[in-house]
Amino acid sequence: MADPFRILTLNNISPKGLERLPRDRYEVASDIGRPHAVLLRSFKMHDYALPESVLAVARAGAGTNNVPVAKLSALGIPVFNTPGANANAVKELVIGSMFLAARNIAPAWLFARGLTGDDAAIDAAVEKGKKNFVGFELPGRTLGVVGLGAIGVEVANTALALGMNVLGYDPQITVQRAWTLSSNVQQALSLDDLFARADFVSVHVPLNDGTRGLVNAARIGLMRRGSVVLNFARGGIVDNEAIVAALDSGQLHGFVCDFPVNALKDHPRVVTLPHLGASTGEAEENCAVMAAEQLRDFLENGNIRNSVNFPEAVLPRVPGVTRLCIANSIVPNMVGQISTCLAEAGVNIADLLNTPRGDLASPLIAVAGEVSQTSLDRIRSIEGIRSARLV
Numbered sequence: 001m002a003d004p005f006r007i008l009t010l011n012n013i014s015p016k017g018l019e020r021l022p023r024d025r026y027e028v029a030s031d032i033g034r035p036h037a038v039l040l041r042s043f044k045m046h047d048y049a050l051p052e053s054v055l056a057v058a059r060a061g062a063g064t065n066n067v068p069v070a071k072l073s074a075l076g077i078p079v080f081n082t083p084g085a086n087a088n089a090v091k092e093l094v095i096g097s098m099f100l101a102a103r104n105i106a107p108a109w110l111f112a113r114g115l116t117g118d119d120a121a122i123d124a125a126v127e128k129g130k131k132n133f134v135g136f137e138l139p140g141r142t143l144g145v146v147g148l149g150a151i152g153v154e155v156a157n158t159a160l161a162l163g164m165n166v167l168g169y170d171p172q173i174t175v176q177r178a179w180t181l182s183s184n185v186q187q188a189l190s191l192d193d194l195f196a197r198a199d200f201v202s203v204h205v206p207l208n209d210g211t212r213g214l215v216n217a218a219r220i221g222l223m224r225r226g227s228v229v230l231n232f233a234r235g236g237i238v239d240n241e242a243i244v245a246a247l248d249s250g251q252l253h254g255f256v257c258d259f260p261v262n263a264l265k266d267h268p269r270v271v272t273l274p275h276l277g278a279s280t281g282e283a284e285e286n287c288a289v290m291a292a293e294q295l296r297d298f299l300e301n302g303n304i305r306n307s308v309n310f311p312e313a314v315l316p317r318v319p320g321v322t323r324l325c326i327a328n329s330i331v332p333n334m335v336g337q338i339s340t341c342l343a344e345a346g347v348n349i350a351d352l353l354n355t356p357r358g359d360l361a362s363p364l365i366a367v368a369g370e371v372s373q374t375s376l377d378r379i380r381s382i383e384g385i386r387s388a389r390l391v
């Protein structure tokens with residue numbers, strides 16, 4: 001029996017996920033030595049001394065800002081995440097937040113909590129004060145969704161079910177997500193087009209140089225007066241100063257986000273939540289299960305699903321056939337050099353999958369015959385090879 005894989009956990013991981021790593025094949029602990037893989041949630045890895053034994057890193061969540069992806073790519077280590085595992089949790093909070101903003105629920109609740117006197121006095125104050133919290137209904141209003149990944153698609157489809165008109169914008173939408181998006185979602189021609197036609201805008205994109213400050217003064221100025229912006233993606237996507245100015249001028253009716261800062265948290269037309277987007281027991285379990293299953297498939301079969309730095313590589317497993325899992329820089333004749341090493345050792349290639357991504361490729365090669373340690377070391381010595389192993 002082969003030695004078990006050793007998994008290092010850098011955060012508490014839901015038992016539902018850890019159950020997917022059978023104890024007869026895996027050792028899982030927070031203090032394990034020479035781990036084959038790392039499983040984490042929010043632990044910040046940028047200054048972490050990564051053991052040389054690590055073959056893969058999996059984050060039980062969608063974002064990977066806490067993981068040194070570029071460094072791991074250079075070492076030939078795939079980083080897995082769990083897109084879509086928390087989509088329902090975030091969707092529910094976004095939809096609930098539209099009601100919060102439209103019906104002025106948060107300020108009305110604060111008003112009611114501050115009432116004093118006997119019940120008759122409270123009743124009188126309620127009748128006098130409720131006019132300050134008149135809201136509006138969602139059917140017939142237009143929601144603009146920026147980013148049509150797993151969460152954006154669910155938000156768009158649910159808003160349609162509530163009777164809203166929905167605009168979507170995502171030039172990089174995948175075929176997989178397009179299949180799940182309702183055909184009634186209208187395509188915005190550009191970000192400016194979306195903002196100009198929307199009563200609500202909800203952003204669902206990662207934070208990077210291209211999305212930082214995506215919601216800015218110019219785009220808010222295009223929106224209909226009295227509109228609402230929602231941000232449950234990342235804080236830097238929205239220009240907070242522009243939000244406050246638009247709220248003060250009446251251009252915006254409200255802003256709901258998951259990222260409290262001093263500029264926002266006390267504003268009467270802002271609802272800031274303490275990063276609750278994926279904070280449900282179900283989402284935590286879904287993320288852990290997905291991360292564990294992807295990690296297991298990679299360690300046992302070499303398959304790569306939902307990696308943020310490696311290309312997708314899924315090859316059906318044939319019993320008894322060895323696999324060679326490689327990560328390499330994109331250089332001429334790389335597959336040819338690998339094939340030559342195998343051929344000179346008398347090993348035939350039964351199947352091969354090689355898909356590039358950026359400056360990296362991850363060939364997955366099924367071989368008919370035994371690959372010796374000498375042949376494996378020879379492949380590892382090829383210029384441009386970042387990692388190579390047998391499964």
